[in-house]
Amino acid sequence: MRRCLELAERGRGSIGNGALVGSLLVREGKIIAEDHYSGFGNFHAERALVEKFDPTPSASGGLRGASQKIAQEDVLYVNLEPCCHEGKTPPCTNYLIEKGVKHVVFGMIDPDPRVSGKGIMQLREAGVEVIGPVVRAQCEWLNRGFISLRKKNRPWITLKMARTLSGEIASPDGSPKKITSKDQDVWVHERVRGESDAVLVGVGTVIADNPFLTIRNTIKKFVRPYRIILDAQLNTPVTSHVVTDEHTSRTILVADPKNASGPKARDLAQKGAHIFPVAMKDGQFVWSELWKMLTEPKGDFHGIASILVEGGRRTWDIFKEAGMVDEEIILIGS
Numbered sequence: 572m573r574r575c576l577e578l579a580e581r582g583r584g585s586i587g588n589g590a591l592v593g594s595l596l597v598r599e600g601k602i603i604a605e606d607h608y609s610g611f612g613n614f615h616a617e618r619a620l621v622e623k624f625d626p627t628p629s630a631s632g633g634l635r636g637a638s639q640k641i642a643q644e645d646v647l648y649v650n651l652e653p654c655c656h657e658g659k660t661p662p663c664t665n666y667l668i669e670k671g672v673k674h675v676v677f678g679m680i681d682p683d684p685r686v687s688g689k690g691i692m693q694l695r696e697a698g699v700e701v702i703g704p705v706v707r708a709q710c711e712w713l714n715r716g717f718i719s720l721r722k723k724n725r726p727w728i729t730l731k732m733a734r735t736l737s738g739e740i741a742s743p744d745g746s747p748k749k750i751t752s753k754d755q756d757v758w759v760h761e762r763v764r765g766e767s768d769a770v771l772v773g774v775g776t777v778i779a780d781n782p783f784l785t786i787r788n789t790i791k792k793f794v795r796p797y798r799i800i801l802d803a804q805l806n807t808p809v810t811s812h813v814v815t816d817e818h819t820s821r822t823i824l825v826a827d828p829k830n831a832s833g834p835k836a837r838d839l840a841q842k843g844a845h846i847f848p849v850a851m852k853d854g855q856f857v858w859s860e861l862w863k864m865l866t867e868p869k870g871d872f873h874g875i876a877s878i879l880v881e882g883g884r885r886t887w888d889i890f891k892e893a894g895m896v897d898e899e900i901i902l903i904g905s
């Protein structure tokens with residue numbers, strides 16, 4: 572199951588609002604095939620694996636080619652319960668049954684109410700031996716964003732703040748202050764930004780710090796998280812790094828619909844940034860509208876499941892007061 576989780580991680584950044592899933596086929600204690608869910612609209616991990624292993628056509632469609640058959644004793648491992656509903660792809664349960672899979676080990680129940688235990692039931696009713704959940708806590712942690720979307724209709728939200736021992740988050744005049752050490756920066760880039768679909772800041776931070784909000788100084792390659800700026804009036808300077816570096820297509824400016832198609836919006840969009848109009852109430856974005864905009868796929872944007880809120884003070888306060896926090900990381904530096 573831990574190998575499934577490693578494989579699942581490979582889908583990060585390309586699966587949009589879907590789940591991170593890896594799958595293995597084991598024969599006589601050895602892994603004989605493995606795959607993961609690799610992108611929005613592609614086959615789910617367990618189906619992708621069987622399609623590659625046994626590409627003969629089945630009633631629910633399949634590729635032609637030389638085939639290795641699934642044997643009676645083979646065990647299929649997957650970190651998420653196989654789906655049993657028609658979504659962007661056909662149900663995995665029917666496919667596994669048709670292909671002769673007789674043993675399944677799963678990591679966690681699918682929180683999607685259309686599945687939620689029914690996938691397991693369908694497999695068992697067809698005579699498949701199903702074991703699980705196993706390594707459940709790790710499976711659920713990996714897919715905390717997907718679970719949050721299904722249960723709370725919003726992404727998983729992590730707040731991250733760096734402060735000095737005496738509690739400062741910036742210089743007294745508001746200008747940026749280097750607080751964290753090199754080791755803390757590497758950890759943040761690899762383990763925090765690298766495991767988030769998006770990094771979010773308020774426009775005050777863009778004006779004060781002109782941050783890049785990218786992943787740097789790491790050996791491992793990561794898909795870049797989106798950079799989200801809450802900026803109702805579109806005050807982001809057109810010279811900011813987030814709209815002038817080579818990753819502007821990963822920048823989303825959330826704006827008041829009144830300003831989302833004006834001349835400044837056109838200037839920023841021309842630089843490659845996306846402008847997302849979100850309704851406002853009492854000077855703040857309406858949460859339900861914000862989550863809808865950020866989690867529902869449209870065009871090349873496939874939605875996000877997790878957000879790292881990096882500041883500044885006003886933005887942290889707004890998120891905290893609204894109870895929009897699942898996890899808080901406080902880095903203490905000198």
Ligand SMILES: NC(=O)c1ccc[n+]([C@@H]2O[C@H](COP(=O)([O-])OP(=O)(O)OC[C@H]3O[C@@H](n4cnc5c(N)ncnc54)[C@H](OP(=O)(O)O)[C@@H]3O)[C@@H](O)[C@H]2O)c1
Binds near residue numbers: 741775777881
């Ligand atoms: N130490 C750290 O970890 C850290 C991290 C980041 C920043 N900082 C520091 O923090 C300071 C900036 O903080 P700040 O409080 O001035 O600004 P900020 O939090 O970066 O931005 C605040 C602005 O963002 C917009 N905003 C945020 N949430 C919103 C919502 N839900 N709806 C609508 N608009 C929303 C509002 O813009 P408008 O109302 O103006 O449109 C608000 O005034 C800088 O000095 C920076 O160096 C420190």
